[in-house]
Amino acid sequence: MTTSMRTLQFSIVMLGIFFLAVFMLLEQASDHRTVSSTGKTLIASMRKREINSVHQIDSSVKIEISPMNTSRPEVKVTLSQTSTSTTATTPTTISSTTSTTTHPRQQDINNLNKWNYILKNALEAKRKVITFLTKHVVNQHDFEYVRSPVNACVETKPDILFAVLSAPGNFELRERVRNGDIGEFVRTTSNGARLLFFTGAFPCNENATRLQTRLSDEYHNHGDIVQEDFLDVFQNLRLKAVSMLRWTHTYCSDVKYVVRMDDDVVVNVSNIVRVMDAKSHQYPDFIVGSIRTDWRMSRRRSDPMTPKEDYSNFTFPPRFVLGELQGYPATTVSLLYHAAIRSEPILLEDVFLTGICATSVDVPLQSDPDFVFRHKPIPKKKIE
Ligand SMILES: *[C@@H]1O[C@H](CO)[C@@H](O)[C@H](O)[C@H]1NC(C)=O
Ligand SMILES: *[C@@H]1O[C@H](CO)[C@@H](O)[C@H](O)[C@H]1NC(C)=O
Ligand SMILES: *[C@@H]1O[C@H](CO)[C@@H](O)[C@H](O)[C@H]1NC(C)=O
Ligand SMILES: *[C@@H]1O[C@H](CO)[C@@H](O)[C@H](O)[C@H]1NC(C)=O
Numbered sequence: 585m586t587t588s589m590r591t592l593q594f595s596i597v598m599l600g601i602f603f604l605a606v607f608m609l610l611e612q613a614s615d616h617r618t619v620s621s622t623g624k625t626l627i628a629s630m631r632k633r634e635i636n637s638v639h640q641i642d643s644s645v646k647i648e649i650s651p652m653n654t655s656r657p658e659v660k661v662t663l664s665q666t667s668t669s670t671t672a673t674t675p676t677t678i679s680s681t682t683s684t685t686t687h688p689r690q691q692d693i694n695n696l697n698k699w700n701y702i703l704k705n706a707l708e709a710k711r712k713v714i715t716f717l718t719k720h721v722v723n724q725h726d727f728e729y730v731r732s733p734v735n736a737c738v739e740t741k742p743d744i745l746f747a748v749l750s751a752p753g754n755f756e757l758r759e760r761v762r763n764g765d766i767g768e769f770v771r772t773t774s775n776g777a778r779l780l781f782f783t784g785a786f787p788c789n790e791n792a793t794r795l796q797t798r799l800s801d802e803y804h805n806h807g808d809i810v811q812e813d814f815l816d817v818f819q820n821l822r823l824k825a826v827s828m829l830r831w832t833h834t835y836c837s838d839v840k841y842v843v844r845m846d847d848d849v850v851v852n853v854s855n856i857v858r859v860m861d862a863k864s865h866q867y868p869d870f871i872v873g874s875i876r877t878d879w880r881m882s883r884r885r886s887d888p889m890t891p892k893e894d895y896s897n898f899t900f901p902p903r904f905v906l907g908e909l910q911g912y913p914a915t916t917v918s919l920l921y922h923a924a925i926r927s928e929p930i931l932l933e934d935v936f937l938t939g940i941c942a943t944s945v946d947v948p949l950q951s952d953p954d955f956v957f958r959h960k961p962i963p964k965k966k967i968e
Contacts, residue, residue, distance in 0.1 A: 660868045663918040731811040737836035742778035750781045750847040757847040782828040784816030822933035829921035844910045855954040869916040872950040873905035907934035909957040919945040
């Protein structure tokens with residue numbers, strides 16, 4: 585090999601390195617101008633007004649950047665199902681497409697800078713939630729289903745789920761709900777609503793078999809009861825609340841929102857639905873209901889609902905929503921379920937879920953003068 589050939593070879597290599605360096609610099613410069621690699625996609629999306637991106641963190645946690653409108657980017661932590669992946673989520677990852685749009689308008693760049701700033705802060709704010717959701721489960725809820733209408737939300741694809749917590753023996757109260765305003769609302773198919781009752785198992789005594797047979801008959805007639813095999817006693821109210829969250833998260837996650845209520849309360853259905861629609865447009869996640877700010881005042885000390893252990897700590901929690909009536913989007917249901925199995929429980933389930941768990945996953949509490957309930961007297965219980 586001659587010296588001149590070696591020089592030529594060397595020159596070609598050097599030239600290659602030079603071009604590579606220039607290319608990298610240019611690339612960096614363009615990245616710098618669009619602030620981040622997501623910038624290009626954001627600009628393109630902003631022009632098309634369809635910004636919506638999802639970052640998968642692991643199999644169960646993903647971050648969704650979903651603006652309520654183009655002037656307000658929201659960072660939303662969404663949980664996909666871990667167990668039965670019936671609806672596999674295909675994350676639309678942000679891809680840095682080849683630079684076809686090289687000259688973003690100044691207005692777009694300004695918007696983008698504003699966006700990146702807000703997103704950075706919003707992501708930072710969600711870091712605590714994401715860290716919390718990667719914690720170990722301390723409180724597994726793995727009861728067996730006795731009754732589970734798994735297709736309840738598949739056949740009709742409802743927008744609204746009325747989830748009524750009921751004691752298994754409350755046959756008359758359930759019938760009253762079915763025949764009342766909620767039942768009527770649900771029967772009007774154009775309302776896109778579904779009514780389901782959530783309950784536990786009868787206490788073991790000489791009547792258990794007979795009562796369970798009656799409940800099974802009721803299930804076969806109406807198909808609207810979810811029953812888990814935890815003992816349905818007052819101390820297990822939290823299990824009933826979590827059973828509703830788990831079932832909805834697993835089998836009804838496509839509803840827009842869930843209205844949870846007790847079987848002895850009455851509400852103005854059209855007001856409830858209107859409030860849920862309005863709140864859903866305002867907030868990606870929330871719990872709406874009657875907020876109590878001083879839980880010690882709202883529950884008498886002598887009340888069996890307020891055990892001494894729960895009283896021992898005077899500093900928590902600041903606010904919670906009463907359990908009789910609560911409304912939340914389906915995404916909040918999933919967040920609350922995952923928070924519940926990662927938190928040390930206390931007996932008062934509404935304080936637990938809406939005070940402690942909601943805080944861990946950064947879900948705000950809301951109230952509305954039209955989102956209210958009253959107790960309806962319970963009819964004299966017939967001797968079974
Ligand atoms: C978009 O969000 C901003 C900030 O919350 C709000 O002020 C504005 O009214 C919203 N615009 C629309 C069209 O909803
Ligand atoms: C529900 O409230 C609305 C307005 O607040 C009222 O017009 C309507 O009559 C109420 N419905 C019932 C069933 O009470
Ligand atoms: C009491 O509250 C504090 C502050 O929220 C918390 O760190 C502590 O773990 C609580 N103690 C009990 C027994 O729950
Ligand atoms: C079982 O049912 C009978 C008849 O209705 C009733 O008298 C009895 O109190 C019930 N037993 C229990 C433990 O509830």
